[in-house]
Amino acid sequence: MCGISGIYAFNDNGKQYINKLPLSSRAISSRGPDSEGFFYHEHVGFAHRRLSVIDTSAAANQPMIDASGRYHIIYNGEIFNYKELKENKLPDYKASTSSDTEILLQLYIQYGAACLKWLKGFFALAIYDKAEDELFIARDRFGKKPLVYYKDADKFIFASEMKAILAFDIPRQIDHASVYQYFQLNYVPSPASIFLNVSKLPQGYYLTIKKNIFSIAAYYSIEPSINEQISYEAAQTKLTELMDVAVQRRLLSDVPLGAFLSGGIDSSVVVALASRHTNHLNTFSIGYKDEPFFDETKYANLVAKKCNTNHTVFALSNDDFLQHLFEVLDYIDEPFADSSCLPTYILCKHTRKKATVALSGDGGDEVFAGYNKHAAEHKMRQQSLVNSIVKNSDWLWQLLPKSRNGKLSNLFRQLHRFAEGGKLNEQDRYYRWCSISTPDEAMQMFSPAFQQNIDLNNFIKRKNLITGYIQNDKDFNQLLQADMNGMLVSNMLFKVDMMSMANSLEVRSPFLDADVVDYAFTLPASYKIDNSLKKRVVQDAFRGILPEELYNRPKKGFEVPLLNWFRNELQSLINDNLLNDDFIAEQGIFEVSSIQKIKKQLFSSNPEDSHAVIWQLIVFQYWWKKHMIFWDPRNLLLL
Numbered sequence: 001m002c003g004i005s006g007i008y009a010f011n012d013n014g015k016q017y018i019n020k021l022p023l024s025s026r027a028i029s030s031r032g033p034d035s036e037g038f039f040y041h042e043h044v045g046f047a048h049r050r051l052s053v054i055d056t057s058a059a060a061n062q063p064m065i066d067a068s069g070r071y072h073i074i075y076n077g078e079i080f081n082y083k084e085l086k087e088n089k090l091p092d093y094k095a096s097t098s099s100d101t102e103i104l105l106q107l108y109i110q111y112g113a114a115c116l117k118w119l120k121g122f123f124a125l126a127i128y129d130k131a132e133d134e135l136f137i138a139r140d141r142f143g144k145k146p147l148v149y150y151k152d153a154d155k156f157i158f159a160s161e162m163k164a165i166l167a168f169d170i171p172r173q174i175d176h177a178s179v180y181q182y183f184q185l186n187y188v189p190s191p192a193s194i195f196l197n198v199s200k201l202p203q204g205y206y207l208t209i210k211k212n213i214f215s216i217a218a219y220y221s222i223e224p225s226i227n228e229q230i231s232y233e234a235a236q237t238k239l240t241e242l243m244d245v246a247v248q249r250r251l252l253s254d255v256p257l258g259a260f261l262s263g264g265i266d267s268s269v270v271v272a273l274a275s276r277h278t279n280h281l282n283t284f285s286i287g288y289k290d291e292p293f294f295d296e297t298k299y300a301n302l303v304a305k306k307c308n309t310n311h312t313v314f315a316l317s318n319d320d321f322l323q324h325l326f327e328v329l330d331y332i333d334e335p336f337a338d339s340s341c342l343p344t345y346i347l348c349k350h351t352r353k354k355a356t357v358a359l360s361g362d363g364g365d366e367v368f369a370g371y372n373k374h375a376a377e378h379k380m381r382q383q384s385l386v387n388s389i390v391k392n393s394d395w396l397w398q399l400l401p402k403s404r405n406g407k408l409s410n411l412f413r414q415l416h417r418f419a420e421g422g423k424l425n426e427q428d429r430y431y432r433w434c435s436i437s438t439p440d441e442a443m444q445m446f447s448p449a450f451q452q453n454i455d456l457n458n459f460i461k462r463k464n465l466i467t468g469y470i471q472n473d474k475d476f477n478q479l480l481q482a483d484m485n486g487m488l489v490s491n492m493l494f495k496v497d498m499m500s501m502a503n504s505l506e507v508r509s510p511f512l513d514a515d516v517v518d519y520a521f522t523l524p525a526s527y528k529i530d531n532s533l534k535k536r537v538v539q540d541a542f543r544g545i546l547p548e549e550l551y552n553r554p555k556k557g558f559e560v561p562l563l564n565w566f567r568n569e570l571q572s573l574i575n576d577n578l579l580n581d582d583f584i585a586e587q588g589i590f591e592v593s594s595i596q597k598i599k600k601q602l603f604s605s606n607p608e609d610s611h612a613v614i615w616q617l618i619v620f621q622y623w624w625k626k627h628m629i630f631w632d633p634r635n636l637l638l639l
Contacts, residue, residue: 002062002076003031003049003501005159006126007168008135010043010212014155017168018045024167025049028160031076031501039063039072044128044135048074051504053357056254060099066109070131073105076160077123077145078508080249085118108136113206116219120249120514124160124201134210141220142363142512143190143203143489146497150198156209158201161498163333165198172628173197176453179335179589181462183442183616184435186337189490192462194334203489222484224477224521235527236541238519243541246513247273250359258282258355260347260507261311263299265539265550266361266370270510272545274359275307283307284351284358286343287315291561293406302547314350318561321346322569329622331502337436337616338495339560345499352505362496363511365555366483367520368538369476369529372555373433376418378529380429381473387422394419401606403563413608427467430479434466434487436612445594445613476525484517563611566602574599574614578621587624590617 005024009015025047032049039046048062082100107115122144127136139147149158173196178188190200204220261283275281287297304311328345397416403409421429469482500507527537601610
C-alpha cells in the first residue's frame with residue numbers, strides 16, 4: 001500500500017508545475033513512510049511513497065523501470081495472484097525481485113490494458129511509455145484504492161488523495177452541485193469532487209494520455225446474471241469455498257498482519273476463516289467505555305475466544321475519541337461526514353502499533369444486503385397490512401421524539417423514514433434512504449446567492465448515476481448494484497482508505513474479492529435477504545463456525561455519540577467558532593437563520609437527525625477554513 005502522484009504537462013506552461021512534485025509527495029507521506037522516489041522525463045514526473053508489504057527490499061522501491069528503460073510504473077495496492085500470473089502469463093520472464101510491482105509492469109508491457117481483467121487485488125497505478133509518450137492510469141474493479149485527477153489546457157495531474165493535487169497550487173473553484181449533494185449524502189459521490197476540474201477516476205476504469213489526447217474507458221462492471229437453478233445449499237458451499245480462498249490470498253505479507261473484529265457477522269467470518277490458516281491471529285476491536293448503547297465488544301470477544309485469536313480491545317472513553325477529533329478533521333481533504341471515520345481512525349492508529357496489514361469485513365453489507373435500508377426496502381416491496389399501517393401513521397411518527405441515541409427514539413426515527421419512503425418511487429426512495437437530508441432540506445440551508453449557482457441539471461445527472469441501476473421493484477440485486485457503484489466506493493471504501501492511510505496501515509477486504517463479488521451477483525436476491533434475515537446466505541453458510549449469538553443479530557455499525565458531544569464538550573466549537581453567526585454571514589454559503597434553526601433543534605427534546613447535520617457543517621466549515629482560507633502549499637515545507 002502506497003501513495004502516488006504525477007504530472008503530464010501539455011506545454012511549457014504546464015512544465016513549470018513539475019517542480020511542485022516533491023510538495024505533492026510530502027502531502028501524502030503517511031501513505032508511504034518507508035521510502036520516497038521520483039521519476040522525471042521532459043514533461044512528465046512521477047512521485048511514489050512506499051509502505052513496504054511484499055518484498056520489503058530496496059530493489060522493489062518505486063518508481064520502477066523495466067530493463068529496456070522504456071517503461072516506468074508507480075502503483076498503490078496489492079496484486080494477490082501475481083505469482084500465478086507470472087507462471088501462466090509470463091512463463092519466460094526472469095524476475096529480478098519478488099515484488100508484485102515488477103510482474104504488474106511486465107504484464108502491461110506484454111498485454112496492455114487487457115491485463116487488468118486478470119488482476120486479483122486492489123490498485124491505482126500509473127505507467128509511462130517513453131517511446132510512445134503515453135501515460136496509462138487505472139483503478140481496481142471496486143474502487144478500493146482512490147485516484148483523483150485534475151486537467152486543464154496546460155497539464156494533467158493525478159494522485160492518491162486530493163491534498164496531493166492541491167499541492168500543485170491548482171485553482172480552487174468550488175463545485176456548488178457537489179456541496180449540495182454532500183449535504184444530502186455525507187460525501188461527494190464519484191466521479192465528481194468538491195472542486196471543479198478535479199475528478200475521481202471511476203472504479204473499473206482506465207485512462208490514457210497520448211500526445212495530449214485524453215481518453216477514458218471501462219474495463220469492468222458488475223453484470224448481474226442470476227442463476228435460478230443453483231440450490232440454496234449449493235450456494236452456501238460455493239460461497240464458503242470462495243471466501244476461504246479470498247482470505248488465504250489476503251494473508252500474503254512480509255510484514256505483521258492482523259484483523260479487525262467488530263463483532264458483526266462480516267468481520268467475524270473473515271477472522272474465523274483466517275484463523276484456520278494462521279495460528280493465534282492478532283485481532284482488534286474498539287470499545288465504548290462511556291456509551292454502552294454503542295458498545296459491541298461482547299460479541300467480538302465471543303468470536304475471539306471461539307477462534308483462539310490474540311484479541312485486543314481498545315476500550316475508549318469519550319475523552320479518547322475527542323482527543324483524536326482534530327487529527328481526523330485535519331486529514332480530511334474533501335468534505336466527508338460519515339462520523340464512523342473517527343472510530344475507524346482510532347482503530348487503525350492502535351492497530352498500526354502491532355500490525356502493518358489488517359483484514360476487514362468491508363463490502364459484505366453491500367454485496368449481500370446487510371443494511372437496515374435493505375430490510376426496509378424488502379419490507380416495502382411486500383404488500384402487507386403492517387406496511388399500510390406504518391405508512392399511514394406518519395403523522396404520529398412526526399410527533400414522537402426521534403434520535404439515533406436511544407432504542408425507542410431510534411425506532412420512531414426508522415418508522416418515520418419508512419413511512420416517508422413509502423411515498424416515493426423505487427429510485428427516489430433508494431436515494432432518500434442513502435441520505436441524511438432531502439434535496440429540499442439541503443437547499444434550505446444555503447443562502448440565495450449560493451442556491452443560484454447550483455447547477456440542478458448537473459445534480460440530477462449525478463443523482464441518476466447513483467439510482468439508475470434500479471429499473472424496477474422486481475430485482476433486488478439492482479439495488480445492491482447501486483450500492484456497489486455508489487455508497488461503497490464513495491463512502492465506505494473512501495473512509496477506510498483515508499483513515500488507514502493516515503496511519504500507514506494497509507486494509508484488505510476478502511468480501512471484495514472479484515470472484516466472491518461476481519459469484520454473489522449470480523445468486524437470487526432471496527438467497528441474500530428475506531422477511532426475517534439480512535445477509536441470509538452468509539449467515540447460514542458460516543453459522544457453524546461462529547458463536548450462535550451472532551446469528552441474525554441486529555446491526556449497529558460504527559456509531560459515534562455525536563449528540564452528547566455537541567451538547568457538551570463541543571458546544572463552544574459550534575456556537576463560538578465554526579457555526580458562529582458572524583462567520584456564517586461573512587462566508588456567504590449558508591442562510592444564517594437556517595443554521596440557527598438547526599442548532600436550536602440540536603438542543604431540543606426532539607433532536608431527530610440534527611446532530612448528523614451539525615456534524616456535516618462542522619466537517620465542511622473546518623475543511624473550508626483549512627483549504628479555502630488558510631491553506632498555503634508552502635506550509636508543507638514545515639512538515
